[in-house]
Amino acid sequence: MVRAVDRDGVRRLMEQGAQIIDVLPAREYSEDHLPGAVNLPLRKIEADACRELDSGRPIVVYCADFA
Amino acid sequence: MTEVYDYRAGIQDWMGAGLPTEGSNAQRPRLVDVVRTDVPTCALDERLGDVRDRVVAAGWDACVVVSPDRVVLGLLRARELDADPDLPAERAMRPGPSTYRPFVSVAQMRDIMADRHLDSSPVTTSDGKLVGLVRKQDVGLDGP
Numbered sequence: 189m190v191r192a193v194d195r196d197g198v199r200r201l202m203e204q205g206a207q208i209i210d211v212l213p214a215r216e217y218s219e220d221h222l223p224g225a226v227n228l229p230l231r232k233i234e235a236d237a238c239r240e241l242d243s244g245r246p247i248v249v250y251c252a253d254f255a
Numbered sequence: 256m257t258e259v260y261d262y263r264a265g266i267q268d269w270m271g272a273g274l275p276t277e278g279s280n281a282q283r284p285r286l287v288d289v290v291r292t293d294v295p296t297c298a299l300d301e302r303l304g305d306v307r308d309r310v311v312a313a314g315w316d317a318c319v320v321v322s323p324d325r326v327v328l329g330l331l332r333a334r335e336l337d338a339d340p341d342l343p344a345e346r347a348m349r350p351g352p353s354t355y356r357p358f359v360s361v362a363q364m365r366d367i368m369a370d371r372h373l374d375s376s377p378v379t380t381s382d383g384k385l386v387g388l389v390r391k392q393d394v395g396l397d398g399p
Contacts, residue, residue, distance in 0.1 A: 193262050247259045
């Protein structure tokens with residue numbers, strides 16, 4: 189189940205070692221991303237997620253905004 | 256089972272709060288690097304004369320009108336501060352000024368302020384809370 193999290197929640201999860209996933213296109217990721225974020229663009233996420241992510245740590249996913 | 260969280264507000268919200276990012280843009284100066292966070296503030300119901308005295312004593316010529324939780328409601332520039340001193344700030348302020356987020360680049364803000372002939376503009380988080388005031392001299396334009 190995916191749970192919503194706000195900015196303060198993201199900061200707490202970062203401190204706890206969560207994996208931060210940026211699903212924006214690579215060009216946008218290269219310009220700006222959250223500290224420590226890994227880029228897994230949406231179109232590649234299903235193929236790459238299992239290989240690149242640690243299932244033992246929380247995962248936070250974000251894009252530009254909800255609009 | 257892996258815990259998965261969705262940060263729906265996304266990177267716009269993160270940058271809007273002035274939090275650090277990584278990437279090629281992170282090296283370019285942004286408003287968060289130059290904004291004056293010591294700008295005076297006042298409440299809607301404060302007497303304008305009292306506000307003006309406080310603003311001048313602090314060496315400023317502008318004041319941001321904010322709600323109790325620091326949401327920007329209006330701006331008092333020199334012209335508004337010189338209005339009838341018995342007015343409440345609410346009656347004298349310029350309501351709903353355009354605000355800019357902390358992640359806007361200094362170069363972009365320089366163009367905006369020059370194009371719109373702005374002397375100063377509030378910088379806020381994405382939920383409207385005051386970060387500070389940016390003046391044209393803060394972005395490399397000639398000051399007053």
